[in-house]
Amino acid sequence: MPSDDYKQYVAMDRLPSIWCPGCGNGVALKALALAFAELEMPPDKTLLANGIGCSGRVGDYVRCHRFHGTHGRTLAFVTGIKLVRPEIKAVCLLGDGDCSAIGMSHFVHSARRNVDIVTIVINNYNYGMTGGQFSPLSPYNVITSTSRSGKAEPDIDICKLADLAGANYVFRTTIYHVVEMKNYIKEALGKKGFSLVEIVSPCPTYYARYNKIGNIIKQLEWLKDKFIPIEEYNQMKDAEKENFFWRGRLTNRDLPDLYQHTRRSRG
């Protein structure tokens, strides 16, 4: 039973939130606040930066420093913040569209530079805020408001991308796996350099409805059944893999981060 300590990080007076019933954003917010509380992170040395989108409103409900910039650019803003205030622990919480479409280049370059940021991507497989259009992360063939007969383009795995680009830490989980989510956000917060925690999350209003996944219980069951531990997934035959997604820790290393690089070049 978690203590109430997490509430000091949440602007309780601003609740209820703007999110639809069953939306995963609130669950992610709570997991993040719990992680903050368990690590006893000082609010004045903690920054939550958001993208633009439904998930971007998380910052409207926190009590630590909060930044909310322009669509897709959060990581670039926070790169500037981190270079001058390296002591701040920065979490960038982004939507899948924000991070992987308009913000893709900043995402790749932040991972490449290994900027000391924990990036949490709430992947609800669509653009919630603008009414459920597909994003680069929406799986192939799914129905969205701009792919009524199935998304024609392939998707991309941002976890693999972050790993390739040079991130120190990469983990994927889902909204169903609440404890895991909190624990691995905590682990990411303990790292230096670029971390990615991708959280696959339900959007009952658009994605789940268009794709007839059923009510929120069904959506959570879907997450529970479809996302299997990476070790198990890796054992599967290719044909079998097609019906599942992996979750778990893909990357964990300790390469020097941007700040260390810039100081070293200074000699």
Add this chain to the structure above:
Amino acid sequence: MKNTWRTILSGSGGQGMGMAGKILAEAAFMQGFNTAQSQTYGAGARGDLSQSGIIISSEDILFPLIEKPDLLVILNNKSYGHFAPILNSNCNGTILIYDQDYAPPPKGKINSPSFGFTVVNKAREILSEKAACMVALGILTRLWIPLDKTNVSQAIQETFPGKTGLQNIKCFEEGLKLAENYPL
């Protein structure tokens, strides 16, 4: 009394136009003159038409770029096309200084008083074509621009440290010599 000297150096990218302009401006600055220096920029400066303009004046310089030069140094043929309007007119007072081997003035088209020197070949003898403008600076300093040669030497030394500096100064001094013996 003349109190403003507007000079344009024109040649190709590898002849050190920008550097020479900067050196002339620095020397003028050391001597307490007001000065403004500009140069062609970008692809042109690397290619076959590169220019540097230097205004040296004992008065305030209002407009820092050169519309009409008092002294025009031309080190390649291509420059003539560019400056034709100035060189062809009768009444502009521009003096043309040209490389006699590589940039002889086109026949019958130049109305400006003109003076030819062995600039590029002299530089090649001592260092390389890159130092052509240093020779030109020597000629200008000796004959037209009221700069102290020690100031120019110092500006060269500050621009090219070490041995290259000394070789460039040598080119400059050869320029002074060429001018000294020139039948003006």
Add this chain to the structure above:
Amino acid sequence: MTIKKLLTGNDACTYAAINAGARFFAGYPITPATEIVELCSELMPVYNGNFIQMEDEIASIAAVIGASLGGAKAFTATSGPGLALMSENIGFAAMAEVPCVIINVQRYGPSTGIATKFSQSDVMAVRWGSPGDHSLIVLAPSSVQDSYDLTVEAFNLSERFRTPVILLSDAALAHVREKVEIREPGELNLYQREKPSGPVNGYLPYGTLHNNVPVMSNFGDEHILRVTGLVHQESGYSSDNSQIAEELVQRLARKIDNYQEELPAPFFYGRQAADLIVVSFGISARASLEAVNTVNSEGFKAGMLELRTIWPFPRKKVKELCSGAKKILVVEANHGQVREQLISCGFPPEKLRGVNKQNAEVITPSEVLLALKEENS
């Protein structure tokens, strides 16, 4: 100490920024602003500051805004194509009230245009590149010395007003080398950002206003900061309340427009109560001044107004100084972007003559001279 040096316009801007206290530069190379990027890469580490070359101009201005919110004086430098990419985030800085300086070295446009060549055609782009009603400050230097002085001023104004300030340089000024008196930090009046002093609990980032400008903390300070590009309350939390929106957007304009006497005033040269007045800015003002001096020595009654603050447009001063003129010549290397402002000041179009040039070359003294002589006859 004051040092005299020969510097290019771009170098002068860079040294001025450092001496004004800038310790963060993020940028992306673009002609004709590249030398600023290069020089910053050398100087920032020496001054214990940060240099970062970002993946594009959108990211560059974003990093600058981030650094500023962390408490650093921060700037970037670019030219037309990069300015266009920065627009959204410049609007963000205006909305969220983040001090930052953008040096825009104008080149020939639109689009990629001629990268190495000159123009003064970003007058409207710097003002209205970003959508939405907002005010910001744009200063235009006309010499290398001015590039130095106005860059220092740009940092002061951005901190004082908590707004983006754009320095409108150009490809000619950027590369001409002239004498500059470099006043070092001890000799400069530098404005330091006001910081909150009250209790930490209940601190409202947009709650305390001095001259309509909020007293804001920095990220990482004990007063918790909340920043968003959404319409926001005093707390910094977002709001879609129409009254809050109106009050915010009007204050953003008011905080600058009502304090214009603090911005660099235009210079007036030549004859008072002149019949002919030349209005110009940037390097075209230098050509104009030479022409005006020439005609005045021939007995004309001509005056010359050099705009130094372009935005907000100094309407009051321009009206005051030009209202007696029979004819006003507006000298600018564009299609007439400043001339439009004079029309909106109420000067009848037939009283205004544009001396314009759009061939990527600078306007010369003899061209202005010709126009003046035509008007006098």
